[in-house]
Amino acid sequence: MTAVLVASAGKHGGTRGIAEVIAEELRACGLTVDVRDAAEVDDVREYAAVVVGSALYYWRWRPEAVRLLERHTEALRSRPVWLFHSGPCGPDVLPPRVSLPARVALLAAAIDAERTATFGGRLDPATARGFAARILAGGRRAGDFRDWHRIRAWARDIGRRVRAPAQT
């Protein structure tokens, strides 16, 4: 059975939740899926395809996700890789689209990654720390803006492509 890795990095579980839903859809497509924190990934060579996602913090990816791309650039280059990031919150940012941070864009080019998806994020005022976090979480930006319908549709498309690579 074809194995897919879904690796993610975040701070408060919102991105991990997206990774788990992506995995659910891939499994429904008949694929074997491992969901891992990006920091825990030692090797990607056993996987036929890889999905890497990160939360956005101050316009950057989490270092664990960047390191995964850096450490495994060669292996990732020889298998299909999909990237996503999650962050934008608030009713005015949907559907969100955020460019990859510069360093990640370079790595994505080196890996020849597929198109990147931006998903809305989740901001819980209870977990927000510091001045910026309080501003972000204080008003209309607080809440869960993860669009499960879009996330599932994106994952199903990946599932179809992994199962039928000749037709892509």
Ligand SMILES: Cc1cc2nc3c(=O)[nH]c(=O)nc-3n(C[C@H](O)[C@H](O)[C@H](O)COP(=O)(O)O)c2cc1C
């Ligand atoms: C301090 C702070 C900085 C953030 N910076 C950004 C940002 O630059 N761009 C963005 O789209 N979202 C930003 N966000 C929103 C987070 O990316 C969003 O809450 C995300 O869902 C968090 O994922 P996690 O629960 O996996 O950590 C920020 C949130 C906080 C608390």
